[in-house]
Amino acid sequence: MRTEEAGAGRTARPPTGRRSGGLRERLELGTARIPFRVKLGLVWIGIFVVLGILFALARFDTPWLRQHYWFIFRGLPWTVAISVMAIALASILALLGALGRISKNSIAVGLTGFYTSFFRGTPLIVQMFLIYLALPQVGIALGGPWARTLTLDPLRAGVIALGLNYGAYMTEIFRAGIQSVGHGQSEAAESLGMTYRQKMRRIVLPQAVRVIIPPTGNEFIAMMKDSALVSFLGTVVAQMEIFRRAQLLGRRDFRPLEALLAAAVMYWVLTTVFQYFQGRLERRLSRGYVREVAGKPEVPPH
Amino acid sequence: MDAQPQLDGPVVVKVEGLHKSFGQLEVLRGIDMEVRNGEVVVIFGRSGSGKSTLLRCINFLEEPTSGSIEVDGIRPAGGHRTRAVREQIRQLRMRCAMVFQEFNLFPHMTALGNVIEGPVTVKGMPRETAIPLGEHVLEMVGLADKRDEYPIRLSGGQKQRVAIARALAMEPKVILFDEPTSALDPELIGEVLAVMRSLATELHMTMIVVTHEMGFAREVAHRVAFFHEGRILEEGPAREILAAPASPETKRFLDAVL
Numbered sequence: 107m108r109t110e111e112a113g114a115g116r117t118a119r120p121p122t123g124r125r126s127g128g129l130r131e132r133l134e135l136g137t138a139r140i141p142f143r144v145k146l147g148l149v150w151i152g153i154f155v156v157l158g159i160l161f162a163l164a165r166f167d168t169p170w171l172r173q174h175y176w177f178i179f180r181g182l183p184w185t186v187a188i189s190v191m192a193i194a195l196a197s198i199l200a201l202l203g204a205l206g207r208i209s210k211n212s213i214a215v216g217l218t219g220f221y222t223s224f225f226r227g228t229p230l231i232v233q234m235f236l237i238y239l240a241l242p243q244v245g246i247a248l249g250g251p252w253a254r255t256l257t258l259d260p261l262r263a264g265v266i267a268l269g270l271n272y273g274a275y276m277t278e279i280f281r282a283g284i285q286s287v288g289h290g291q292s293e294a295a296e297s298l299g300m301t302y303r304q305k306m307r308r309i310v311l312p313q314a315v316r317v318i319i320p321p322t323g324n325e326f327i328a329m330m331k332d333s334a335l336v337s338f339l340g341t342v343v344a345q346m347e348i349f350r351r352a353q354l355l356g357r358r359d360f361r362p363l364e365a366l367l368a369a370a371v372m373y374w375v376l377t378t379v380f381q382y383f384q385g386r387l388e389r390r391l392s393r394g395y396v397r398e399v400a401g402k403p404e405v406p407p408h
Numbered sequence: 409m410d411a412q413p414q415l416d417g418p419v420v421v422k423v424e425g426l427h428k429s430f431g432q433l434e435v436l437r438g439i440d441m442e443v444r445n446g447e448v449v450v451i452f453g454r455s456g457s458g459k460s461t462l463l464r465c466i467n468f469l470e471e472p473t474s475g476s477i478e479v480d481g482i483r484p485a486g487g488h489r490t491r492a493v494r495e496q497i498r499q500l501r502m503r504c505a506m507v508f509q510e511f512n513l514f515p516h517m518t519a520l521g522n523v524i525e526g527p528v529t530v531k532g533m534p535r536e537t538a539i540p541l542g543e544h545v546l547e548m549v550g551l552a553d554k555r556d557e558y559p560i561r562l563s564g565g566q567k568q569r570v571a572i573a574r575a576l577a578m579e580p581k582v583i584l585f586d587e588p589t590s591a592l593d594p595e596l597i598g599e600v601l602a603v604m605r606s607l608a609t610e611l612h613m614t615m616i617v618v619t620h621e622m623g624f625a626r627e628v629a630h631r632v633a634f635f636h637e638g639r640i641l642e643e644g645p646a647r648e649i650l651a652a653p654a655s656p657e658t659k660r661f662l663d664a665v666l
Contacts, residue, residue, distance in 0.1 A: 295514075298529075301494075304529050
């Protein structure tokens with residue numbers, strides 16, 4: 107009975123007003139001819155309409171936001187800068203960490219083991235404060251130039267903490283990536299007479315990158331969001347990133363909804379844009395691994 | 409075709425008293441072997457008899473347990489791989505190319521990229537010099553038209569020919585072939601053997617070949633060596649040994665393969 111109805115719904119006009127079946131089934135039958143993508147679009151529009159109504163009820167102050175969004179927006183370069191610097195640091199640390207973890211040197215294994223264990227086992231915000239507030243104490247105890255060197259401004263402390271923390275997680279990503287390159291590749295490189303360094307740089311890492319890039323992209327997206335934590339170290343006005351600006355502005359004018367929502371949307375757009383570029387990069391990296399050229403599947407040649 | 413033994417050339421590869429154990433398992437139990445310039449030696453024998461291990465030891469992909477290996481006058485010291493030993497091994501490898509059963513082409517490089525990688529990175533050859541060299545060796549293996557293809561788009565036979573071209577581009581004194589046709593579909597074996605044969609007859613390349621292709625051994629090899637339980641049981645001119653093996657083990661193996 108059911109299957110007959112479903113079949114009819116696909117070919118002829120769906121039966122309307124029938125009491126059989128729940129609301130969900132009737133909805134499915136009634137919209138069977140609308141393409142999935144269109145329905146998906148309608149759902150998204152629906153979500154935004156509902157949210158819009160909610161915000162309107164909360165007296166969303168659009169004119170205020172129009173006046174002030176630029177102040178928040180100017181934090182975007184700082185959010186990006188913090189994340190880029192921190193992911194660069196994290197990548198270097200992750201590479202060293204991964205090479206250390208797979209090495210046969212006990213010192214390297216011990217150091218990297220401590221590093222990953224500590225920075226994965228403690229909260230990021232604690233690490234930030236350790237580096238910002240606790241490190242100067244060590245520097246003063248050491249005396250001399252250390253007092254200055256280990257006293258960091260909030261931005262630097264934040265970047266270093268983010269880099270250390272993410273580097274510890276990414277060590278595993280890099281290790282897996284390096285180990286995903288087959289042993290035969292190493293042997294082929296070695297049999298040509300390559301040194302360890304040449305083998306890594308020319309043969310192993312370029313192939314590992316393919317495996318490393320997608321999860322690292324995810325880490326970078328997470329990092330852009332976690333960069334908001336730097337706010338808690340109290341950056342100076344000129345260097346404030348998105349969240350700190352939104353927080354201060356919203357508090358000053360009692361417009362937390364407007365300011366924080368604007369900040370959230372900026373983060374959202376930022377991560378979405380990055381995801382798009384990451385997808386393109388991944389496709390580019392798959393060169394040499396995909397058989398088809400320009401979408402034309404190829405018969406393996408002989 | 410008749411391969412002329414050139415037993416008067418200089419010794420290129422010299423293996424003396426080579427032993428190799430993996431834990432309790434003794435894979436090589438005292439190998440002595442000399443290969444002269446221009447000589448083609450085919451090593452055959454049952455799997456597990458230590459054939460591949462010998463090649464891998466000559467290239468120092470495996471550390472010999474004892475004994476010595478000398479290629480073109482270079483004899484790396486055994487034991488701990490100090491900086492000096494690593495450099496000796498590197499020098500040895502530059503003179504001693506290897507072709508693997510599983511090709512091991514670099515998938516992120518084109519055929520030409522694979523071929524010039526050694527000269528450019530290891531020897532420091534300028535790209536402008538390496539590219540004509542790479543094109544030349546690709547032509548020698550009959551793949552000049554595939555220079556810009558990535559390995560994934562090549563057949564198994566073509567991949568192995570690129571791997572041979574990669575070995576040739578290093579201008580080595582000797583090429584070690586570790587079961588070069590064992591991973592290939594039967595109809596692709598011929599093209600690889602044909603290339604190997606041309607290296608022997610036209611370039612007079614010194615080659616040590618581990619293979620089960622006894623036809624190739626008979627036609628191309630100057631010498632064959634039968635491996636049995638980590639030792640060379642029988643060794644001599646290809647025609648003599650293949651026609652009239654002295655040991656019953658060799659005979660049994662040949663009867664099974666041919």
